[in-house]
Amino acid sequence: DTAVSQTPKYLVTQMGNDKSIKCEQNLGHDTMYWYKQDSKKFLKIMFSYNNKELIINETVPNRFSPKSPDKAHLNLHINSLELGDSAVYFCASSLGLAIVNEQFFGPGTRLTVL
């Protein structure tokens, strides 16, 4: 009965490759997020979607493309991976757009680019 799940948990790949991370939530939430946590543990918002519509697109290279096929899923595709993309990527979800609502995080995907 995992609330927010991500696959894969670990991803090791070569520079220049393209990879995807999947996220699913079964909480009935309508807002989903992608965060990046770098080696210095800084957790930063990348994207948010509400009802499949893009709400936030922070200053993220356009090699990163999120896709929300439905409210329960938000996937992240990364083209032409670079060394600096190595980080832990967390998906999160919440109910509605109100920022006061608790965000539930997935377990993270640890991406290592060699």
Place this chain on the structure above:
Amino acid sequence: RKEVEQDPGPFNVPEGATVAFNCTYSNSASQSFFWYRQDCRKEPKLLMSVYSSGNEDGRFTAQLNRASQYISLLIRDSKLSDSATYLCAVNNQAGTALIFGKGTTLSVSS
């Protein structure tokens, strides 16, 4: 000034100690404040929201000081299981996302 700043620590305290962390924020119009807890190699989890009047949840007390633009987290009677990184979060200017601090690491020893 960074949007959200925390002392990274680590704070090393014995069991039973009282420890407090502060988190400063730059946007005076911020309305939503939170403390999240993150265990090593795990996801962040909401510890508590921070209300204007301050709030308490068991051994944990959160307070907001709007004049000085900081929030605080007080942990009383520290337990070994409190060892973790504590992240503060504040809403962004548009109110659409959370901005997290880099976290304060707490280590409680017996």
